[in-house]
Amino acid sequence: MKKNVLFFIVILLSVSCIGCDAQKPNIPLESYVKVDGSTVTIPLSEMLAAAITGESLETVRPHILHNKTHNAYVNLIDGKADLIFVTSPSEEELAYAKEQDVSLVITPIVSEAFVFLTHTDNPVDNLSFEELQKIYTGEITNWSEVGGPNLKIAAYQRPVNSGSQTGFLDLVMQDKTPATPPMEHIHAGMGDLIDAVASYENQPDAIGYSYYYFVVDMWGNTSVKLLKIDTVYPDKKTIASGDYPITTSYYAVYRENTPKSSPIYEIVDWLLTEEGQDLMEAAGYVQLD
Known part of the structure; x- marks a missing residue:
């Protein structure tokens, strides 16, 4: 149970931008961050990339490569991905991050x-x-x-x-x-x-x-x-x-040592704005409460 306690402390510390006025980033597709993630967040990732780059879904789709949850965590920890959209980490994934001396920032983005x-x-x-x-x-x-x-x-x-x-x-x-x-x-x-x-x-x-x-x-x-x-x-x-008894979230996860100049912070902050949440709803996901 220790993992769950620590995990949710990290989450609670990382959701302070909900409702903030962050502006939507404008990033050319050729400069877009290296993303990875779970199968179930592929539509989320594609629609987000299209909104931020100003390109069509068909154009961004070949650039959004999700390798499933476990591989996405490993790729993030190993520095092969910069931002992942995933379900919660397993004990093994958290242990691997600790072994590699990598701290993760885990932010819920949709319910x-x-x-x-x-x-x-x-x-x-x-x-x-x-x-x-x-x-x-x-x-x-x-x-x-x-x-x-x-x-x-x-x-x-x-x-x-x-x-x-x-x-x-x-x-x-x-x-x-x-x-x-x-x-x-x-x-x-x-x-x-x-x-x-x-x-x-x-x-x-x-x-x-x-x-x-x-x-x-x-x-x-x-x-x-x-x-x-x-x-x-x-x-x-x-x-x-929250009436359904088994609820969770999908998360945006990045390394804690990500440079402050990285657009990742802008992307995650914008996802938590009303505009970002509306985009997630348009993609079929449930907005955060």
């Missing part, structure tokens, strides 16, 4: 929710937070134990250090250890996991997880449904209000 999904044919539409934990620790193994059919639960996970696995461990499991799933229940890509939940032979037995934006705005598989958690359905309204 997000961590969501659970099952097949649309599964009659279960609500789980309690405690039931989620018990499913993933192996204490609950059958859908009949949570009001569903007599089917063994296939609980899918992501690999360690993927953005959604870090979110799963920090936001959901917390101090509990998930059961080790069979290899066929671990999927490297977020879309692969969603498609695995959507695909079944004779029985809708699977459960998986991801981030709201990825499921709804990026992947859009109509054979899965999002589950209510503690009777609250995840949507932009319940995420923004």
Whole structure:
């Protein structure tokens, strides 16, 4: 738990510009900072670059290369990226930063929710937070134990250090250890996991997880449904209000020793202005409260 305490102190210290009057930077595309990030923040990164450079999305898209969450953190720490848009760091990523004597500034830029999904044919539409934990620790193994059919639960996970696995461990499991799933229940890509939940032979037995934006705005598989958690359905309204119980953020992260002359500070400050937040909403994300 020590990591979480230190992590959120850094975040709280780095959000003081919300509502500030920072002006939108004007940076030529050829001088734009080296960015990286999670899969789920690619649209965010592309729209931001287009707004700041004054170029079209089609023009900036080849310049926005996201290498997924873990690689983005490693690239930032190693100096191969200057600014990353990501989910929260894992224990291993924080340990690597410490090993390399690199301090990270981590700033929330949009709100997000961590969501659970099952097949649309599964009659279960609500789980309690405690039931989620018990499913993933192996204490609950059958859908009949949570009001569903007599089917063994296939609980899918992501690999360690993927953005959604870090979110799963920090936001959901917390101090509990998930059961080790069979290899066929671990999927490297977020879309692969969603498609695995959507695909079944004779029985809708699977459960998986991801981030709201990825499921709804990026992947859009109509054979899965999002589950209510503690009777609250995840949507932009319940995420923004905080009524949905598993909320988080996407973050802009840069090295603390970034030169003060770097445009990174202007970019991050502008993202937190009303204009910057409106841009993020136009890209489909949920504004910070």
